[in-house]
Amino acid sequence: MLDRITKFTNSTSFLNATKVTIASVVPVLILNFLGYFEIGFTIALGAFYTYPSDIPSTLNHKIKGLIVASFIVSGVNLLVNLAYPYPYLFYPFLGFLLFICSMISVYGQRATLVSFSALISISLSFGHLHQGWEALAYSGSIFIGGILYLIVSLIFHFVQPYKYIELEIAEGIKLTAKYLKLRGDLWSPEANRKTIIEKQLGIQVELNEIHEDLRKVLIGNQSSTATSQNRKMLLVFITLVEIQELALYTSFDHSKIHEKFAKHPDVIRTYQNVAYKLASTLKKLSKNVHNIAVYVDKNDLKNELEALEFAIFDYEKTLGKETAAEGVLMLTNMLKYAKNQVGKIKIIQRALSLAMQSYKLKDQDKELEKFLTPQYYPLRTLIENLSFSSSIFRHSVRLTITILIGFVIGKFLPFQNVYWILLTIIVIMRPGYGLTKERSYNRIFGTLLGGLLAFGIVSLVQNHIVLSIFSIICMLLGISFTQINYKISATFVTMYVVFIYGILVPNVVEVIQFRILDSLAGAILAFLANQFLWPAWEFLNTPIHIESSIRANRDYLKEIADFYNKKGDVPTSYKLARKHAFVEIGNFMTSFQRMVQEPKSKQKTLPLVNKLVVLNHSVLSALASLSTYIQTNQTTSASESFNYIIRTILSNLDHSISILKNETIITDTFFDKEDVTLQFEEMKRKNFTRLATDEELDSETRQAKMQEAQMVIEQLIWMSNLAEKILKITKDLKATNPD
Structure with a gap:
């Protein structure tokens, strides 16, 4: 229990809540003591209002973003x-202002959160309406609050500049450990592979x-003046991304291997133990980062690797x-993967154990910046989205x-606080039906439970100091x-509101009653x-995500094939393609x-989308497998057969994209299936015959090249089959949902 509490209090959510709680409580305490509670x-x-826009970014963007947010929420x-005194x-x-504030979301994550804050500010303004200079003074106090939050946030930043990064790194390591654990689970004969893959995709989304947050902070701060700690954390982050790609490298046909x-099940169990040990080692690393402890390398992985070799x-x-040759080749591939993974983990261990005193990126700053989403806000983006297609x-x-x-209902029906109706609408209403429905239920449940708990406490406790302490705790937790x-969150926020009213007004029962009614109405x-006003059903958006995922995999395959043909250093375009492939499969998931959260009537294509x-995840696994192998091994020249098969796979993926976009498919670009089969046979014959008869090769080199031939051919066969299935199911999907 103590560990869970420690883990919670040492999290980014609690850190952010602490900042806004301090920025909110301190002015109330000080000015209340001086007799200016309202100010x-x-x-x-x-x-x-301002704190939601404090998202991961460079220090420069943080300061600018929070100042702009303060101007907007006060403005x-x-x-x-x-405008309120003039009804016509x-x-x-008000309608125009609400619409414009909501449309700000077109400019990305920070803009979405500023939009949310502005809408909250509008809704709560109806609880404290003023005129003339009072309105200006009230708005000025709100702006001061935003700047105060900025100051508190900057203090936290300068006191513990790497706190956020360390917590996010720890969380990234923990999730990567879970991912590796699931990869290990796949090696159990009774494993439910469909369920495991779905869990992996869920982790992929997180x-x-x-990864995106860490890119903004670490790469954005990477410069000639960047500290050694920033470079170390950047190294850990880059290595984590590579570990995830390596994890996908274990994309073997598990049924075939079993x-x-x-x-000889002991061989598989031994490998599974290695997989589990990789995961547990990362989990320990995550705990060390969370607990701010220096990691001590105990060389735990050595025994597992030796056991697998034996x-x-x-x-x-x-x-x-001779009999064991094929099996040994498979196992050797698995051993190589494990050794590569151990090497990556040791890089993280050295960085976290302070054994690595400095880390330089060799003038790669400009290249790294390409991994960041550009920060610019052209008016054209807003204008282009002024359409029902957006x-x-x-x-x-x-x-x-x-x-x-909600405002009209609150004004003309006997609701006590119209702003609670508006606040509830803003807080729970989301573009998607499923999330809005879920948040509606959670809001009502939290309001009812929080109201009952707070009422019980207020009935027993009348001391204002105690209620103030309770309200601060509930605000922090909420x-x-x-x-x-x-x-x-809704439960604690409701309790916080009730405690505040318990301090300020005598009839708290009436407050709870109207709070529940207002929340229910909103x-x-x-x-x-969300159900009747131009509903945003996910099945309409899913083809876009399918297309993006297929396109990202196609681009990644192009980069891999290009690298296999040209050799040399891995280009930045290759790494960008890899990043986009991982991001798009997460977006698709x-x-x-x-889609799963929507009504059954809107899930006609759900089985096909699931497939x-x-x-697409399997294609990404095969791509990562091929990519990792050619980066970590000396490979031979790409053959004509290899390039022919790559063109076949790309063609099938391109045709799938064309179907999703309702584009005309040029028939002469299709590849004959028999020709593809012949190319595979030719590729096998040439490779294995050449290697078997080449007397100049020593046994170790021959084995390595046979390993390459087998691995590359296996992945190409698998990708070719997957691309054909994607094309077939895409056609079925379009036939089911032609619009």
């Missing part, structure tokens, strides 16, 4: 107060988010050299209409759980709007998960 509370609101509040002007102006070693030797000795435009219109309906578990409006998720 202190307004400043606290400004800090609360919209002032505009609402100035106010309602159209890893993509962490059949091959059915009479198992291979014993297998060959038992069956005889999901953000549809969501903005839907959200604006729903908030206006914000901490926002991204982790919204149900728990949740119902949000749910109905996220889209599939959203395409698995197939």
Whole structure:
């Protein structure tokens, strides 16, 4: 239990919650003591509005982003107060303001969070309406709160400049360890491979988010003045990405291998032990980073590798050299993978054990910057999205209409606080149906539970100091759980609100009653709007994600084939293609998960989409396997057969993309299946005949080249079959959903 509490308090969610809690509580305490509670509370609101936009980025972007967010949240509040006294002007102006604030989301993650903060500021402005100079002073206090939050955030940054990076690195290592553990599970004869792959894809989604955040901070801060610690963390991050690619390298046909070693299961179990040990070693590394402890390398992996080498030797000795040749080749490939993975893990171990005193990227700063998403905000982007073909435009219109309906209902029906209806709509309403439905249920549940718990506490405790302490704790926990578990977050936020009202007003029972009614009304409006106002059903967006995933895999394959033909150093374009392939399979999986949450009537294509998720992941596995091999081994020249088969695979993937885009397919670009089979046979014959008859090769070189031939051919056969299946299922998908 203590470990879980320590882990929670040493997380990025708790760190961010601590910053906004300090920035909100301090002005209230100080100004309340001086007799200016309302000003202190307004400043606290400004800090609360601004904190969501404090996302991972360079220090320069952090400062600019938080200042802009402070201007926007204070500015919209002032505009609402100035327009409110003029009803004929106010309602159209409010609709326009809501729409514009929502449309800001077209500019990316930070803009989306600034948009959210601006909408929250608009909704809560109806709880504290002012006129004239009072409106200006109130808006100014909100701006001061935003700047105060910026100061607190900067203090945290300069006191512990690498705290966030270390926590994210620890989380990335932990998730990578889980990924490796699942790869190990695949080697169990009774393993449910479909379930394991789905779990891997879920982890892939989380890893993509962490990797993107780390790129922004580490690569963005990489310069001639970057510290040794920043370079070490960058090295750990790059190595983690390579470990994940290496993990995909174990893309063997498990059924075939289990059949091959059915009479020698100990060999497979020995390899599985190595896989599990790799995962457990990374897990220990993650804990060390979380606990801010120096890692001590105990050389735990050496015994497992030696055990696997002995198992291979014993297998060959038992069956005889000729009989065991194919099996030894397979096992040797697996041993090479394990050794490569151990080498990567040791790089991380050395960095975390402080054995590596410095790390330089050899003037690669310019190349690394290509991995970052450009930060620019042209007006053209906003104009291009002013169309119903844009999901953000549809969501903005839907959200604006729903908030206006909620405002009218709150004004003309006996609701106590109209702003709670608006706040609930803004907080739970999302572009997708499934997430809005889930957040609606969680919001209602959390409000009911939080209201009951807080009412019980307020009934027993009347001391304002104790209630203030409880409210601070609940605020801290409510914000901490926002991204982790919204149900728990809503519970603590409701308790926080009730405690505040318990301090400020005598009739807290009425507050709880109206809080529940307001939240219920807002949740119902949000749910109905997402179902009936231009609903954003995920099955309409899924073909876009399928196309992006296939395209990313195709580009990755092109880069691999080009590298195999040319040799030399790995180009940046190759690494970028790899990054996009990993990101797009994660986006595809996220889209599939959203589709699962939708009504059954909208899931007609779900089985086909599920198959395409698995197939695209399998293609990525095969690509990573081929990629890793050719980077870590001396390879021969690419043959004509190799390039012919690559063109075949690319052609099938291109045809799949064309089908999804409703483009005309040029028939003369199709490859005959019999020709492909002949090319495979020719490739096998040439490679194995040449290697067997070449007397100039020593046994070790011959074995290495035979290993290359077998590995490359196996992956090409597998990719060719997968590309054919993707093309077939894409056609079936288009036939099922022609629009």
